Amino acid sequence: MADQRSVTRPAGPAGNGGPASEQGxxxxxxxxxxxxxxxxxxxxxxxxxxxxxxxxxxPAGPDRATLRLxxxxxxxxxxxxxxxxxxxxxxxxxxxxxxxxxxxxxEHTHAPGTGAHQHDGTGGDSSGDAATGLSVSSxxxxxxxxxxEFAAGRAxxxxxxxRDAQRRPVTRFAVVHDKPMHLVVVRRDLTGFQHLHPTMAAxxxxxxxxxxxxxxxxxxxxxxxxxxxxxxxxxxxxGVDLVAPGEYAPRPLPAPATRATxxxxxxxxxxxxxxGAAVPFRFTVRDPAGRPAALERYLGAYGHLVALREGDLxxxxxxxxxxxxxxxxxxxxxxxxxxxxxxxxxxxxxxVVRTAEFTLTVR
Numbered sequence: 001m002a003d004q005r006s007v008t009r010p011a012g013p014a015g016n017g018g019p020a021s022e023q024g025x026x027x028x029x030x031x032x033x034x035x036x037x038x039x040x041x042x043x044x045x046x047x048x049x050x051x052x053x054x055x056x057x058x059p060a061g062p063d064r065a066t067l068r069l070x071x072x073x074x075x076x077x078x079x080x081x082x083x084x085x086x087x088x089x090x091x092x093x094x095x096x097x098x099x100x101x102x103x104x105x106x107e108h109t110h111a112p113g114t115g116a117h118q119h120d121g122t123g124g125d126s127s128g129d130a131a132t133g134l135s136v137s138s139x140x141x142x143x144x145x146x147x148x149e150f151a152a153g154r155a156x157x158x159x160x161x162x163r164d165a166q167r168r169p170v171t172r173f174a175v176v177h178d179k180p181m182h183l184v185v186v187r188r189d190l191t192g193f194q195h196l197h198p199t200m201a202a203x204x205x206x207x208x209x210x211x212x213x214x215x216x217x218x219x220x221x222x223x224x225x226x227x228x229x230x231x232x233x234x235x236x237x238x239g240v241d242l243v244a245p246g247e248y249a250p251r252p253l254p255a256p257a258t259r260a261t262x263x264x265x266x267x268x269x270x271x272x273x274x275x276g277a278a279v280p281f282r283f284t285v286r287d288p289a290g291r292p293a294a295l296e297r298y299l300g301a302y303g304h305l306v307a308l309r310e311g312d313l314x315x316x317x318x319x320x321x322x323x324x325x326x327x328x329x330x331x332x333x334x335x336x337x338x339x340x341x342x343x344x345x346x347x348x349x350x351x352v353v354r355t356a357e358f359t360l361t362v363r
Contacts, residue, residue: 129336130276131314133221133239140165143222143238146205152215152244158183158198159207162226162238169204172227176235177299181206182223184306185242187216188313189250190342193355195306215246219313237315253310253340253359260345260356264288267345267356273335275362280321281305283356284328285347292327298348303329307360310340335362 136143145160162170173180183196183206191214198208212218220242225235259268265288271281283303285293295302302325307316314336321330329347343358 129314130334131309131312131316131336132237133219133223133315134312136238136240138238139234139236141170141226141234141236141238142167143240145220145240150210150212150242150244152246153211153213155209155211157207158210158220158242159205160222160240161204161206162222162224164226164228170226171200171202171204173200174225174227174233176225177301177304179299180224182221183208184221184223184315185210185212185218186308186313187212187214187218189216190253190308190310190313191251192218193306193344193357195304195344195346195355212242212244215244216248216250218242218244221315223315239313239315253342254357256340256359256361258358260358262354262356265293265349265354265356266290267347269345269358271333273333273360273362275335275337278332278334280330281318281333282328282330283345283347285349285356286327287349293347293349295325295327295329296348296351297325298346298353301329302326302347303331304346305331305333306344306346307333307341308344309336310342316341338362 132138142163143160144163145158147157147159150156164170176182179197181198181200183194183198185194185196186192192212194210196208196210198206200206206222218241219239221237221239223237225233227233258270259266261267266286267283269281269283271279273279283305285295287293298304301320302323303320305318305320307318308314309316316333316336318331318333321332323330335341339362341360341362343360345356345358346353347356348354
């Protein structure tokens, strides 16, 4: 928001409302010649004879209005000369810079030497980007897990609460994409992707059976929209690590490709990512016979897409574009920065949800 600035100038002393050049202007006076003859002063001016004696009715000097004008003009010329002299004394002429003009107009300007900064509430911190899920706390909400001990390949249970800034368990959530809570679990090498939907108890504790199939460190993301006491809704994605003890052998990320296969279905996509700009990604699904797949609604749309960044596992919100039921579903994806990403497309055909995976490189 632009800074609004105004200047209030104090009024002059009472009775001195006119310009300074008009104060103390002498009235016309009578002058006497050397012969003792008094000169006659005509209204509005003096009359002088060629010999120095006054000659009534012969105007030879300026009238009162002309004198005042001369004083005003002289004062302005003096002020300009003084300003020019001071500017030269400082080593540069004084001028009205663009910054000064903008300030006078009430526009926001940066102080000299100040670099570009943001005005969106980030406090000028440009170290982050649009990826989420990197912290257990965000937007006044905190993910608090309980237990969290898992044995690789064995069924366990994940339990957690979302707490507000007063450390109170949150029990009101908006339904987004048909669910109040989306839980995404993936190993840190971006394998073993799971998209789950836990259930909540009356005290705000969420729980769901969970199996971590391989040893290693796994990342769990809670994607939700909390509803505050005043009805205000806050979307957030919080993340926490889960550990399955054992020998961890990370798998290298597959090479980038625009085609993936899963259970005989072939999925292709078109789209070129741009850093900081939303661009369309169009996914086309064909069944094992090569025919257009009859996509069904899943989580309120004909597909659900999650993208995770290699390295820090930043979580990207990807929104589907509305449209009729076809074999093609479009998403708008914004890449927060260069790097390698893994995309996971959930789609449903004949009541079965499948996930196609792609590696995407953003330059």
